[in-house]
Amino acid sequence: MEAGLRILMLTDGLAPWVTGGMQQHSAMLVKHLAPLCDHITLVHSGPINGHPPPTADLMSELSLPPHVDVIGLSFDDPGGMPGHYVQASRRYSRAIRRAVGDALDFDAIYAQGFTGVAFADHPRLVVNLHGLEMFQPSFSVREAAGKALLRPLARTLLRTASHVISLGGRLTPLIEACGTPTEAIAQIPNGIPRDWVNPQPAKRRDGPLRVGFIGRNEPRKGFDLFLEAMRRVKGAVEWHVVGPFEPVEGDATTFHGEIRSRKGMMELLDEMDVVAVPSRAEGMPTVILEALSRGCHVVATDVGATAEVLAGAPGCRLIAPSVAELVQAIEEFAGHPPERRTFDLARFDWGQIAREHVRLFQRIAKEGSE
DSSP, rough: OOEEEEEEESSSSOOOOOOOHHHHHHHHHHHHGGEEEEEEEEEOOTTTTOOOOOHHHHHHHHHHOTTTTEEEEOOOOOOOOOTTTHHHHHHHHHHHHHOOSSEEEEEEEETTTTTTTGGGOOEEEEEOOTTOGGGGSSHHHHHHHHHHHHHHHHHHHHHHHHEEESSSSHHHHHHHTOOOGGGGGOOOOOOBGGGGOOOOOOOOOOSSSSEEEEESSSSGGGGGHHHHHHHEEEEEOEEESEEEEEEEOOOTTTEEOOOOOOHHHHHHHTTEEEEEEEESSEEESSHHHHHHHHHHHEEEOOOHHHHHTTTTTOOEEEEESSSSHHHHHHHHHHHHHOOOOOOGGGGHHHHHHHHHHHHHHHHHHHHHHO
């Protein structure tokens, strides 16, 4: 335990009660930070317009020690008018400020997403906007308009925070372009839970190359690129699709729908040889870490922080978001199906990530006391 370290952690929900990459990140981070800090005040919400889970359930699920104080609030967003999410985020952040009160004698305030808006005047505010979606490419007029409404609030946070977390790769230049000084950017990756990692992946089964796509039905995820690659690839390939997609005909194609259980996803990945992530825009895709942790090779587009993940993954492929490059990579794998292997994911271990955060908080506390 780091003597004297007091942290205020602001979240917009925690997995498994709220679904999302940021909420999973929040849950894993507080779980691994708690043993390293003297005190954490954790603020969280339930699903939008829902109630936060009972504190006892949260403490038990995340194995949090008694020195973590929990404040549960509602994140209310009635929808309707353009900009409703921005206004709801502002209201939620103000509600946090009221709940916490004026005693802000924390060594650092760690804010996920827009939760730190009402704390922009605090000299030790750390902001994590994760994939910076509001600065990523848009694929419809409606999406572009929604992102335009988010950008002013995001820029305010990035310019006023003491420090900004970057997941790395192409995300750091996006932060710098908003006016954040380079020295105020702390590059800390996303993580993978230890119990996801299969230390001895099973030998691949004989037969055709097994290629999986796992993602949401959004243009930026590149499912259309994957679908076209399925049509063009020559060679023996068995295709697997996980997500809310309408099945298409194909002799060697299986649509699994959405797989929500961890066990179910592990079992599927344990059968795959290659996972394709042809996204046009990303943060640091959790699906890549999950695939590597189960011994799968990955072919992914060079967007967001993808290159950071694959830098230490021999045999994996980093490509441009194009059908031609995706087809070429899969055909090369099909010609010589790769054996499943153990990838070195030590830098994505949550214990290591928590320690990196602690070092940042210590530095901020030291600077604040000088």
